[in-house]
Amino acid sequence: MNPPITAVERVRAAYARIEQVDRPEVWIGLRPQAEAEQDAAAVDAKVAAGLRLPLAGTVFAVKGNIDVAGLPTTAGCPAYAYRPEADAPAVARLRSAGAVVLGTTNLDQFATGLVGTRSPYGAVRNAIDPQYVSGGSSSGSAVSVALGIADFALGTDTAGSGRVPAAFNGIVGLKPTIGLVPTEGVVPACASLDCVTVLARTLPEAERVLSHLASPSGRQLPALEQRRPGPWRIAVPEPEQLGELDKGWAEAFRAAADRLDQAGAELLPIDLEPFTQAAASLYEGAFVAERYTAVGAFIDEHVGSADLDPTVSAIITRARDIPAHRLYADTEKLASLRIRALASLNDADALLLPTTPGHPTLAEVAADPLGANTRLGRFTNSTNLFDLAAVAVPAGEVNGLPFGVMLIGPAFTDERLARIAGLLTAPPLRLAVVGAHLSGQPLNGQLLALGGRLVSTTTTADTYRLYALNTVPAKPGLVRAREGGRTIEAEVWQLPAEGLGALLASLPRPMALGSVELADGTFVPGFLCEPQALEGAHEITAYGGWRAALAALPRAEDPPR
Template sequence: MITAVERVRAAYARIAQVDRPEVWICLRPQAETEADAAAVDKRIAAGERLPLAGTVFAVKGNIDVAGLPTTAGCPAYAYIPDADAPAVARLKAAGAVVLGTTNLDQFATGLVGTRSPYGTVRNAVDPNRVSGGSSSGSAVSVALGIADIALGTDTAGSGRVPAAFNGIVGLKPTIGLVPTEGVVPACASLDCVTVFARTLPEAERALSLMAAPSGRRVTAPAPRRPGPWRIAVPEPEQLGQLDTGWVEAFQAAAQLLADAGAELLPVDLTPFTEAAAMLYEGAFVAERYTAVGAFIDSHAGSPDLDPTVAGIISRAKNIPAHQLFADRQKVASLRARALASLGDADALLLPTAPGHPTIAEVAADPLGANARLGRYTNSTNLFDLAAVAVPAGEVNGLPFGVMLIGPTFTDERLVPIAGLLTAPPLRLAVIGAHLSGQPLNGQLLAVGGRLVRTTMTAPAYRLYALDTLPPKPGLVRVGKGGSTIEAEVWQLPAQGLGALLAALPRPMALGSVELADGSFVTGFLCEPQAVEGAREITSFGGWRAYVHALPRPEDRR
């Protein structure tokens, strides 16, 4: 396992190699960062459990890191915080080491990554294209292999658009799941801290360590109806104008979910796109003026202010209060329509953005180009939803990304669904209580399992009735003297199989089960010593036949 010091040294070597100074606002001196890493290694050597030991991370420049200037992308705004933001503190407590703070669209206002006096953050794959904003530097630091994870923020899509443009994962939690203390607000009621990573497991682990309610009571999501994952997918004509090849790439992602067992459902995208237009065109932008408007007014004409950002925020000064209340009512109505359209779908699948502009295209039309990028992302926080953005291949040599949006506090459901797009599904053979109609079958359905076929094992097994609750069988491979046993083969997302394994009680275990056609599939087996004294039921040919042969309760009476 790599040590924290070794990982820090590798990060700084990579920084020198890629030569992207625009990524950083404040990069810590290597000696200082190595000292923190050495302290982590010492704690590990002393026996502490630090789940992020050997991890380095970057922090968006509007999030407090003790001792480093928080600039929000504006040098004149800078202040030195005495304490870390809670999200930063929790990652550090888990053993992660901060490399520095990253560049962003000033005051987190933009989806392009070009609105900063610290320079335009170029895309990690094609330097002529935008990196996406506002969390531009954080996303690129991960995509270039410098940081393992990075923190961003997301009000209108800033934790997702940069992920899509740079081919990485972006998790945007439900508002309030991660505290926003120590974050310079964009729109305080809509802001959330996000995480970038190269893989879903890395992002999920970081989010779980940061998560804790902040000023909001977290309630469990409504139980989902059993069955395969249900994914709402809009028709191509509702997506609007996409870059060449992006409609086909989106349809391929939807087909991948279907091939993995998901049920695709129709959805009306209209309430989502209508709300998206309101985020900047309506009164909600006034909250940006509340956050930093007085500062911008007092620094009018300063070279430290990005003119596009300053114009957007300054114009919000005179929005009347009645318009804000009217817009709130309209969003509430649109949200009700959106949720009704989703029905019992677990998630909505969308392209993360409609296209990927060049830096020159954004410079020619800074407002129009930026507005287009928020078509699918702007409504998420207005509707109080969770989201995850993941890579979904390439189009013309550039990363293409999709996102899954789910109801409030369904964050944990979105990750295994997204896993269907990033990892091939796995197959599992079951022979007992997980069979269709049996007591534990719901565990397979709950993690997105889909029945592939009913079959038999090879004639090499014996079956026993174990004394467990609920009753279940033990399958033991014996080679000679064995028999065929009824089995079902289920298809599961990789994360789903991992969840089942984590909850699997002894004496059950996962192993390789040979089927009648000679193929081998991962399946539930039993430790041989556990069947000592158990009733052998091999002659029944399967668990269901044995259960059906048992006396009914009324017969036993």
């Protein structure tokens, strides 16, 4: 086994990769390598001294609208640049955990865009095919991760700016509940909607980073309704409600929904109209005025400057003249749409959507910058308007390019969404049960609560013996026998990998998880019994199963003697 990489070694590997890929448009403020190595050496020294730094040996990139001490915060506009005296809290927390900052990354100017091309520092090209856009506005952050330069990166997401580039570059984008991660030290786009997001190559990596960012002093955690036991319930819109998608995308989306179904989730219909109506209102309505509040005065003072992206400045300056009464009207309409949207979700645990309707080329965006951008926000724009959480994950490829989907749910269901997203990124596991976890038995609810689904009713191979253990209440114990065995009634359940892990962690002795041979000769993980527990137990093999044995007993708590 190789020793863990040191922070200094990781920094050197990152700068070697930067030189190798030759993507200068990714960066706005790349730190000198010697400076980053100095930080890394300090991390290694602390680790050697016994200090626990959970992110030691990792490097990260920071979107250029988030403060990093010692680097200019530009928000993608050179004339706007200022030098912060301190890191934004999100950056400081990651540094405290041992991660080393590589630099600040390019973005759609003032975080206004979903394409990654609206920047005087250059268009950020897609990590897989440079003819295509990288997605924005967290373009440089996403590409730095996708190219293997950074282990993870910080972005922001007001209308999809973290999720869209994650989808286009085949990585994970976590958009947390508003307020879960502090936004101090972040140049606002729409301050009431802004989120700091995490971009990483895998879901576990993204979750680990988010755990260091989440703020206990943020919004008060509400009392969420207890979900009904049973498999995950996923709302999936009908194809006609998705509108026009790029060629092959409808099939890819259906395949993602099918994977959730095969993993044990229950797919439910949903009316997507309130979501798409709200998405259109983000830029077409009065809510865009909040962008003028953030940087409008600066733009007015720099009209005609080469530092201003013309598309961005036009969007923000138009918002200056929106009348106040329209904001009230749009707010009232949004409240009505939100009620409809949440009612449409009903008791679904999450809504599954394609992250975007398609993936444009650089040339297509240049030909229609507003139209292309508007299309990309069809599914992402409404999330923060409705105060929802979201996670974007890879879900295959279409024509050689990444295809991504989102899972969206109510505020503070971030962990739940990640668990469901794991069904798309990790195959489900099977489990054989023969006793109290059988359908209708007292512990079956544990399987349902963990997202389990009954796959088949079968029997074991004819090499097992079953015992009623000397416990109160009685529990069955299954053991493999060299002789005297027979087939035992069994059920095979399918669980998410993390569900099986949780079940194993809570498994009381003398039960153990082992390999159980089924009647068809296949082997499946299942519940077995430690041999020492058989002392004082009564053999019930002849009944052919636990349920048959219980039916023959006067009371379940009285094992036969």
